[in-house]
Amino acid sequence: MVSSVRILMCPPHHYDVDYVINPWMEGNINRSSRERAEEQWNTLHQVLKRYATVDLIEPQIGWPDMVFTANAGLVLEKTVVLSRFFHPERQGEEPHFQKWFEDQGYTVHTLPKSLPFEGAGDALLDRSGRWLWAGYGFRSELDSHPYLAKWLDVEVLSLRLVDPRFYHLDTCFCPLSDGYLLYYPAAFDTYSNHLIEQRVPAEKRIPIDEVDAINFACNTVNVDRIVVMNQASPSLKQALETHGFTIVETPLTEFLKAGGAAKCLTLRVTEPRQGEPHSSSIQSRVVQLEGHLLDSGLVNRALDTVVSGGGSFQVLNFDLGEQRQDASTADIKISAPETGVMADIMSQLVDLGAVSLPQETSSAQLERVVQDGVAPDDFYVSTIYPTEVLVKDQWIRVQAQRMDGAIAITHENSGPVARCKILRDLKAGEEVVVGSDGIHTLRSETSFKSKQTDEFSFMGAGVSSERRVELVVEQIAWDLRQIRDRGGKAVVTAGPVVIHTGGSEHLTHLIRQGYVQGLLGGNAIAVHDIEQSMMGTSLGVDMKRGTSVHGGHRHHLKAINTIRRCGSIANAVEEGVLTSGVMYECVKNNVPFSLAGSIRDDGPLPDTKMNLIEAQEDYARLIEGADLILMLSTMLHSIGVGNMTPAGVKMVCVDINPAVVTKLSDRGSIESIGVVTDVGLFLSLLVNQLNKLTGQYAQH
Numbered sequence: 001m002v003s004s005v006r007i008l009m010c011p012p013h014h015y016d017v018d019y020v021i022n023p024w025m026e027g028n029i030n031r032s033s034r035e036r037a038e039e040q041w042n043t044l045h046q047v048l049k050r051y052a053t054v055d056l057i058e059p060q061i062g063w064p065d066m067v068f069t070a071n072a073g074l075v076l077e078k079t080v081v082l083s084r085f086f087h088p089e090r091q092g093e094e095p096h097f098q099k100w101f102e103d104q105g106y107t108v109h110t111l112p113k114s115l116p117f118e119g120a121g122d123a124l125l126d127r128s129g130r131w132l133w134a135g136y137g138f139r140s141e142l143d144s145h146p147y148l149a150k151w152l153d154v155e156v157l158s159l160r161l162v163d164p165r166f167y168h169l170d171t172c173f174c175p176l177s178d179g180y181l182l183y184y185p186a187a188f189d190t191y192s193n194h195l196i197e198q199r200v201p202a203e204k205r206i207p208i209d210e211v212d213a214i215n216f217a218c219n220t221v222n223v224d225r226i227v228v229m230n231q232a233s234p235s236l237k238q239a240l241e242t243h244g245f246t247i248v249e250t251p252l253t254e255f256l257k258a259g260g261a262a263k264c265l266t267l268r269v270t271e272p273r274q275g276e277p278h279s280s281s282i283q284s285r286v287v288q289l290e291g292h293l294l295d296s297g298l299v300n301r302a303l304d305t306v307v308s309g310g311g312s313f314q315v316l317n318f319d320l321g322e323q324r325q326d327a328s329t330a331d332i333k334i335s336a337p338e339t340g341v342m343a344d345i346m347s348q349l350v351d352l353g354a355v356s357l358p359q360e361t362s363s364a365q366l367e368r369v370v371q372d373g374v375a376p377d378d379f380y381v382s383t384i385y386p387t388e389v390l391v392k393d394q395w396i397r398v399q400a401q402r403m404d405g406a407i408a409i410t411h412e413n414s415g416p417v418a419r420c421k422i423l424r425d426l427k428a429g430e431e432v433v434v435g436s437d438g439i440h441t442l443r444s445e446t447s448f449k450s451k452q453t454d455e456f457s458f459m460g461a462g463v464s465s466e467r468r469v470e471l472v473v474e475q476i477a478w479d480l481r482q483i484r485d486r487g488g489k490a491v492v493t494a495g496p497v498v499i500h501t502g503g504s505e506h507l508t509h510l511i512r513q514g515y516v517q518g519l520l521g522g523n524a525i526a527v528h529d530i531e532q533s534m535m536g537t538s539l540g541v542d543m544k545r546g547t548s549v550h551g552g553h554r555h556h557l558k559a560i561n562t563i564r565r566c567g568s569i570a571n572a573v574e575e576g577v578l579t580s581g582v583m584y585e586c587v588k589n590n591v592p593f594s595l596a597g598s599i600r601d602d603g604p605l606p607d608t609k610m611n612l613i614e615a616q617e618d619y620a621r622l623i624e625g626a627d628l629i630l631m632l633s634t635m636l637h638s639i640g641v642g643n644m645t646p647a648g649v650k651m652v653c654v655d656i657n658p659a660v661v662t663k664l665s666d667r668g669s670i671e672s673i674g675v676v677t678d679v680g681l682f683l684s685l686l687v688n689q690l691n692k693l694t695g696q697y698a699q700h
């Protein structure tokens with residue numbers, strides 16, 4: 001029985017695969033058979049005429065894809081939003097479809113020229129008319145969705161497509177009668193899947209697998225309880241039949257070569273309104289990025305952040321600096337399908353240094369802590385970069401900057417004060433910054449400063465290879481020398497490998513010469529250093545001959561025991577029990593040290609802090625005000641230190657394992673330098689270089 005449904009089709013007289021604008025077309029140029037295409041299209045036409053009235057539009061020479069009428073536009077009642085094709089290869093279809101709609105008495109809305117939207121290929125009404133599912137990601141722009149909401153007066157739910165094979169919503173998503181939904185979940189991002197699950201109850205969802213998806217099972221024409229498709233697997237047939245649908249298969253293989261099937265070949269032109277009109281929930285914000293946007297790759301990272309976070313963007317303005325050293329500015333409009341998605345994107349953009357345009361900037365949102373040590377849900381997570389927050393109309397600099405903290409605001413006589421705090425230090429009643437409004441991280445300044453010299457840009461390149469180690473060492477030696485001479489602060493964090501690799505004599509030299517203002521490590525560095533000092537072995541290996549000593553595996557325990565008897569490393573030095581080595585030099589030269597415990601520690605030494613909160617606080621105290629941190633072959637302690645160090649502090653990470661170096665240097669900070677080499681060799685090169693520098697100074 002023919003229902004009141006009307007469908008628009010276009011005969012395939014000029015159909016062919018003439019170009020490649022989707023992955024299905026690759027390798028299929030001119031490979032489709034016109035005859036077979038006509039035959040398959042005619043069969044589909046005959047099938048559909050059993051269930052609906054089919055209108056035809058005249059095909060046009062030169063526009064082979066006009067056969068896919070789903071992309072003509074999107075209809076609701078007597079209104080149509082005409083498609084704006086993404087690819088020029090299809091743009092010539094627009095006037096033909098426009099004329100057809102106008103001739104039929106539709107009100108036709110056209111989108112701005114630069115705003116792609118591909119009609120009912122990317123926008124599908126829930127079959128009970130409650131809302132519109134609208135796809136974006138490949139062909140249609142998210143920014144077209146508010147227009148749909150406005151012109152059609154319908155609630156729009158935006159879904160992000162992530163698999164290029166399913167470039168249109170109707171290739172992987174098909175709302176069916178009575179609220180059922182046939183869809184391929186893997187074609188959507190997590191947020192979209194979540195949205196689908198929220199709106200369509202589990203018993204109404206019919207997810208399909210990849211085999212059915214690539215046979216275009218979702219590209220189905222549904223009239224009442226009939227579903228017309230290219231092909232369905234036995235399991236899909238069963239699932240549809242269980243839910244009361246009758247499947248009509250009709251082969252459309254010639255059209256699959258162009259990336260379309262039954263639904264793409266049709267446009268439903270009778271779409272009655274059912275349900276209350278709604279508005280769109282799409283959010284948009286304009287942000288500004290400033291700095292060496294192209295050189296530093298900042299613009300790309302920002303745009304990637306927007307797209308991978310489920311939003312879309314439009315670059316409104318891009319002022320490139322005239323000279324190489326000039327900064328550039330970009331104003332970018334960000335759109336997101338929902339407030340939560342926008343908040344996530346904005347917080348990441350803020351971390352990249354983006355700032356809302358002045359007219360859009362609002363004060364930082366503050367929320368009170370209700371339980372000691374627990375931040376409000378949506379608290380802004382701090383980064384290593386200098387940060388400002390807008391409180392009571394003034395931008396104030398955040399103190400004690402570190403990553404992974406919350407920003408607490410206190411109101412003092414002099415005005416509001418912002419400070420980074422780790423979660424456990426938050427107190428009930430205290431105000432904390434939430435969301436991402438009124439926050440500005442100052443990244444570009446730092447990167448710019450660090451790019452002043454060629455050496456720095458080389459250092460900024462990240463991890464160095466063996467052959468570049470000597471060059472890096474020259475730079476670090478220069479820095480250490482400068483820091484010492486101006487009374488600055490260099491801190492070393494070191495693991496026991498420093499001792500095993502014979503680095504002890506070099507590290508002690510650095511301490512004696514005043515290049516180290518603090519030492520951080522675990523139980524092991526101290527234990528093996530003391531073992532070496534007392535017994536000449538490190539982990540039982542004779543350090544001079546490089547061979548294991550009989551019974552040597554007990555040496556480190558004996559060393560621990562001796563220090564425990566003295567009560568502390570300092571006591572052991574004072575009593576003349578410990579007479580050389582790294583720890584000895586620290587005590588003798590008043591270099592503060594902190595040993596943080598771990599579960600694998602033997603003993604431990606009396607100085608090792610097994611209370612990790614105390615150890616973290618001690619570390620934070622020792623690195624405060626540091627100019628440079630040398631991280632020597634300890635992943636555990638270096639990561640700990642890295643997390644509490646603000647940007648601006650130069651970090652040098654030396655490790656034999658490139659993965660560790662990359663992890664530690666990858667703070668997105670230009671100041672971190674990775675050196676992949678043996679730590680003993682590194683220290684010996686460093687000391688040689690420092691001696692050379694001292695020699696040069698002596699001659700002048």
Ligand SMILES: NC(=O)c1ccc[n+]([C@@H]2O[C@H](COP(=O)([O-])OP(=O)(O)OC[C@H]3O[C@@H](n4cnc5c(N)ncnc54)[C@H](O)[C@@H]3O)[C@@H](O)[C@H]2O)c1
Nearest residue numbers: 495522523524598601602633634635636655656657678679
């Ligand atoms: N006896 C003890 O009490 C004892 C012994 C060992 C470790 N520990 C404790 O365990 C924790 C983790 O120990 P960790 O810091 O040694 O381990 P870790 O895994 O954190 O770091 C060791 C690092 O050294 C690197 N490395 C190895 N050989 C190297 C070389 N020749 N040159 C440069 N880098 C090299 C490795 O790639 C690794 O990244 C620490 O707290 C430590 O104190 C205790």
